Amino acid sequence: MKLVTRSQLGWPASAAPTQTSTRGVKVHYEGTEVSTRLLADHDECIAEWKAIRRSHLANKQENYSDVAYNYAACPHGYLLEGRGIGRRTGANGNQDLNRAHYAILGLVGSSGLVVPTDAMLAAIRDGIELLRAHGAGQEIKGHRDGYATSCPGPSLYAWVQKGAPRPAGTGGSTSTPSKPSTGSKAPAFPGRQYFKAGANNRYVTQLGKQLVKKGFGRHYASGPGPRWTEADRRNVRDFQLSKKDLRGDADGYPGPLTWKLLFS
Structure with a gap:
């Protein structure tokens, strides 16, 4: 598990109300446009998470005491601490539903970055298992389950409906960092x-x-697909420029060496 704590974010202890148990965890998304720049730069993920907290603290109507979610998950597989363990969520505004489930936000939205990476799904799963180890029940639901909203969007909700399975090859420990595979071909x-x-x-x-998955998807407007586009070529070129052995032939079209390094 790759955890970014509140102290690492420069935040004080959460002022949210305490809570020792819930029926489970609900998964959320931003519900607005999320920039695909997050795919290429983890610093953009941190900036996004901090901006969400600022907007919540500025919301006088809901009167948030902190960022609404217990955790967030970014495209690079980091679990970002929000209210954290043992704190009541604010994801349902000021409603009693906040007592029922903890909340984990996937940093995807309704446009721009809309498809979660496997690393993000694994980080959400890390958060679920972490919260279960500290009093959360077994339920895994989407925000729309019990609240009139489109959250967490079609991609995340489809995953939740399958039981939120951990993607293959992404580890499964809540106490130690997951290690990359070294023997894959x-x-x-x-x-x-x-x-x-x-x-x-x-x-x-x-x-x-x-x-x-490798963090070179910033030119996609809505995620990869089967049709070759200029966005594919530009993302391949970004990857090639990041590799010393490929810079001399960084034209954006994959060859055998580009393919090998990309999948290694």
Whole structure:
């Protein structure tokens, strides 16, 4: 688990009301546009989380005592502490529903960055398991379960409905940091012909998802897909420029070495 604590964020102890148990955890999303810049730069995730807290503290109508959520999860797999353990959520405004479930926010929205990465899902799962170890019940729900809202959006809610499974290869410990796999083998490079203007195939989707996973998805407007676009090319070029062995041929089109390094 990669945890960023309140002290690391420069925040004092939460002033939210204490609570020792809940029926479980509810998953949330931002419900507004979230910039795809978060995919490329973890500092943008921290800035986003701090901005959410500032906006909540400035909300005089709800009169928040702190950021509304117990935790947030970012595209890079970090669990960001909010109210934390043993604090009542404020995710339902000032309603009694706050007593029923803790709240974890995925840093995705209704436009821009809308599809959670596997690393984000793993971080949400880390938060669920951490809260379960400190009094949360077994329920895993979306915000819309019991409250009239579209939150947590279609992608996160579909995952919640499946039981919020931990993505394969993302670890499962709530007490030690998850370690990257060292023995995985890169899938075979399918060929350059699959990555050119007009291409529409599963390898483009596979490429795009891996770029996002590696933190090189900032040019996507709504996540990777099967159709080769300029956003794919620009994201590949960003990855190539980040690798010394690829900089001399950073044209944005994957070859065997780009593919191997991307999936290593």
